[in-house]
Amino acid sequence: MAAAEKGQAALLQGLVVASYGRRCLVEATDATVLDCVTRGKRADLACGDRVSVARSGPGQAVIEAIAPRSTLLYRSDGYREKLIAANVTQIVIVVAPAPPFHEDLVNRCLVAAEHGGMSAVIALNKADLPESAAAMAGLELYRTLRYRVLALSAKHDVRPLRPLLERETSVLVGQSGMGKSTIINRLIPDAAARTGELSRALRSGRHTTSHARLYHLDAPGHIIDSPGMQEFGLHHLSVEEAAHAFVEFRRWLGECRFRDCRHLAEPDCAITAACDAGKISARRLESYRRLARELMRRD
Ligand SMILES: Nc1nc2c(ncn2[C@@H]2O[C@H](COP(=O)(O)OP(=O)(O)OP(=O)(O)O)[C@@H](O)[C@H]2O)c(=O)[nH]1
Ligand SMILES: [Mg+2]
Ligand SMILES: [Zn+2]
Secondary structure (H helix, E strand, C coil), rough: HHHHCCHHHHHEEEEEEEEECEEEEEECCCEEEEECCCCCCCCCCCCEEEEEEEECCCCEEEEEECCCCCCCEEEEEEEEEEEEEEECEEEEECCCCCCCHHHHHHHHHHHHHHCCCCCEEECCCCCCCCCCHHHHHHHHHHHHCCEEEHHHHHHHHCCCCHHHHCCCCCEECCCCCCCCHHHHHHCCCHHHHHHHHHHHHHCCCCCHHHHCCCCCCCCCCCECCCCCCCCEEEEECHHHHHHHCCHHHHHHHHCCCCCCCCCCCCCCCHHHHHHHHCCHHHHHHHHHHHHHHHHHHCC
């Protein structure tokens, strides 16, 4: 009786395909898309969340529960957290030769992937541009760290990326203007129509993405487009966790003179020694140190 009154029999399972604060679009298991609101002030849903919803009107529902997440990708600065995507298995970091990309941002995306238990791929888009050879040379470093690095041109051919997406839930992340949405439009024909509608509605020549959006691939797998970012705050990490997320540091961690070494300027630091010996790239160590100093200012 109580259960029937609460309408529990009518609960539907679904997948959050877009999230806008307290509102989100949920694709139910019967493929209908419902415009949903959360209860109370709850606004912590992310694209990719699995939810239970109760219908509240035609095409509308209320979120009743969020299933435990296997992964959660998010940023955090000193003040707030920004959820990017839930339940993704893989992060595709999209970079391009132009506009120039920031290596620190790539490193921070990799740190977030390592810390969050997701695999990471680096995709150099706009391979049709002449500057792409130099950009690819700069990315060789990541190959030596055993990350997958590939080149593609969303304008011409996204095939190099396809096999990596099958059976994964991937999220495209990176700076604005790298071509994430162009890649999505190439992969998902239906997506192009949707972004086209949006830009016609807004009558802005710009197509910059404002919210994450999940799409289904024609093969098994899902892909999430996300808004471009300039910074990737990692204030939810400790300095130790940050060091551990630089994969090539791991074999030396624990070998410094001081047990609480932060690998900045301490004497007999195994990480500094490994860098001096050419085993760790100075670019990566500097990037780690910028992150560590930022986290220490927070503390
Ligand atoms: N030459 C070239 N230009 C491209 C390619 N892919 C995308 N672009 C261009 O790059 C610009 C930005 O592309 P978007 O797909 O909107 O970039 P985005 O990463 O989604 O940007 P945000 O949504 O702001 O994060 C557009 O003018 C695209 O036409 C490519 O492979 N080659
Ligand atoms: Mg975009
Ligand atoms: Zn050290």
